[in-house]
Amino acid sequence: MTERPVYLDNMASTPVDPRVVEAMAPFWSTAFGNPHSVEHAFGWQADEAVERAAASVAALIGADADEIIFTAGATEANNLAILGLAHRAPAGRRRMLVSxxxxxxxxxxxxxxxGRYGTIVEVIPVDAEGRIDLDRLAGMISEDVICVVAMAVNNEIGTVQDIPAVAAIxxxxxxxxxxxxxxxxxxxxxxxxRCKIPLLVLSAHKIYGPKGIGALYVRRDVQNMIEPQVYGGGQQRGLRAGTLPTPLCVGFGTAAELLGTEEAIGERAMIASLRDHFEDGLRRLGHPVVINGGGASRHxxxxxxxxxxxxxxxxxxxxxPRFAVSSGSACSSGIVEPSHVLxxxxxxxxxxxxxxRFSFGRFTTEADVAAAMEALSDAIFSDEAA
Structure with missing residues (x-):
C-alpha cells in the first residue's frame, strides 16, 4: 500500500478547508453574476456576497468592510501599499524604512x-531572533520618511514582531x-x-482559503494617499479596478469567519503542541540541531x-516524494541561494x-509528526553511515 503523503509546508500554503469549498460552490454556478452589475438580481446577489466577505475579513483585524480592498494576492497588496504611497508621497518625504x-x-x-520615484530605501536591522531593533528604528525615524514596512509574523522563522511598539515609533x-x-x-x-496600523496585508491561502485572492486594509483617512496600481472601472473606491472574483471573495470571507469559531480558539495551542513534540523529538535523535529565530514568541x-x-x-x-517541507519562502522562482532572512x-x-522549514497546521496529525521524525532519522543517519 502506498504511504499517505505528509504535508508540512503550511506556511507556504494551507489546504483549503472543506467548509470553504462548500461556501464557494454556488458562486461558480448558480450565483454567477458580476458583483458590479447593479441593474439586476444576479449582480445584487453577488455584490451582497462580496460585501459579506469584506465584512468578515475586516472583522478578523478589527476593521470595517469599506476599508478592505480585495486584490489578487498578498504580493499585489504589498505593491499597492508601497508603490501607492511612494507615488503620492509629499515632496519632503523621500525615505522608506524596510525591515x-x-x-x-x-x-x-x-x-x-x-527606481520609479527616487525613493531612498533603508534597511531596519534585526536581532538574532529576527526582531526589529526598536532603538535603531527610533533613531532612523523622522518626518522625511514615507512609511515603515514591518511584517507581523515572519514567513520563514515565525518570529512575531512587536507591531504596537513599531507603530508607536x-x-x-x-x-x-x-x-x-x-x-x-x-x-x-x-x-x-488598537495597534494603530493604517495599512495591513492579508492572504486567503495562508488561512485555509483559496489561492488567488488577498486584501489590503487601508484606513479611511489614508485612502486618498494611495495611488492605484490597476486602472479601469473605478471599483473598490477607486483604489483597485477590475471585476471581483466572487467565489474567491466568499472563500476568503468564510476562512476568516472560521478563525473566530470555538473550534479555532484552541487550534493554535494544538498546533504548537505538535510543533514542540516534533522539536523535542529532533533533539533526541542525536544529531546537533538549532531552531532558527523566534524564541518564545513564535508562530x-x-x-x-x-x-x-x-x-x-x-x-x-x-x-x-512523501514529505512536503521547504527551505524557506515559496516565492523565489526556483533560485537557489541562502535565505536573506537567515x-x-x-x-x-x-x-x-x-x-x-517545517510548518504545521489545522490538518496535521500526530501520525504525520511521527512519520516525519522517522524519515528524518533515516535520512540523517543512513547518509552519515555512508
Missing amino acids: AVEHKSVLAAARAAA CATADVHLVCDAVQAPLGVDLDVD PGNSNVRFRGRDGRDLIAALQ RAIGLTGEEANSSV
Whole structure:
C-alpha cells in the first residue's frame, strides 16, 4: 500500500478547508453574476456576497468592510501599499524604512519605488531572533520618511514582531506603517485600531482559503494617499479596478469567519503542541540541531531547523516524494541561494543552507509528526553511515 503523503509546508500554503469549498460552490454556478452589475438580481446577489466577505475579513483585524480592498494576492497588496504611497508621497518625504526580514514582494516593491520615484530605501536591522531593533528604528525615524514596512509574523522563522511598539515609533513622526500580516491570523491576534496600523496585508491561502485572492486594509483617512496600481472601472473606491472574483471573495470571507469559531480558539495551542513534540523529538535523535529565530514568541506552527554540518536541500530531497517541507519562502522562482532572512539574523551562507522549514497546521496529525521524525532519522543517519 502506498504511504499517505505528509504535508508540512503550511506556511507556504494551507489546504483549503472543506467548509470553504462548500461556501464557494454556488458562486461558480448558480450565483454567477458580476458583483458590479447593479441593474439586476444576479449582480445584487453577488455584490451582497462580496460585501459579506469584506465584512468578515475586516472583522478578523478589527476593521470595517469599506476599508478592505480585495486584490489578487498578498504580493499585489504589498505593491499597492508601497508603490501607492511612494507615488503620492509629499515632496519632503523621500525615505522608506524596510525591515531586513521582509517578504520578497516587499523588497521588490521597495526597489521599484526607488527606481520609479527616487525613493531612498533603508534597511531596519534585526536581532538574532529576527526582531526589529526598536532603538535603531527610533533613531532612523523622522518626518522625511514615507512609511515603515514591518511584517507581523515572519514567513520563514515565525518570529512575531512587536507591531504596537513599531507603530508607536512611527507615530512620533506621523509616518505610515505598512504591516504584512499574511502569516499573522494563525499565530497572533491583530487589531488595526488598537495597534494603530493604517495599512495591513492579508492572504486567503495562508488561512485555509483559496489561492488567488488577498486584501489590503487601508484606513479611511489614508485612502486618498494611495495611488492605484490597476486602472479601469473605478471599483473598490477607486483604489483597485477590475471585476471581483466572487467565489474567491466568499472563500476568503468564510476562512476568516472560521478563525473566530470555538473550534479555532484552541487550534493554535494544538498546533504548537505538535510543533514542540516534533522539536523535542529532533533533539533526541542525536544529531546537533538549532531552531532558527523566534524564541518564545513564535508562530505556533513554525519550526525552522538548522541541521549542523548537513545540507538542508539534501535532507529535503531525501524526504521526497512523501514529505512536503521547504527551505524557506515559496516565492523565489526556483533560485537557489541562502535565505536573506537567515542571513539577516546572523547566519553564514553555510548555516542558512543547512536549514529546513517545517510548518504545521489545522490538518496535521500526530501520525504525520511521527512519520516525519522517522524519515528524518533515516535520512540523517543512513547518509552519515555512508
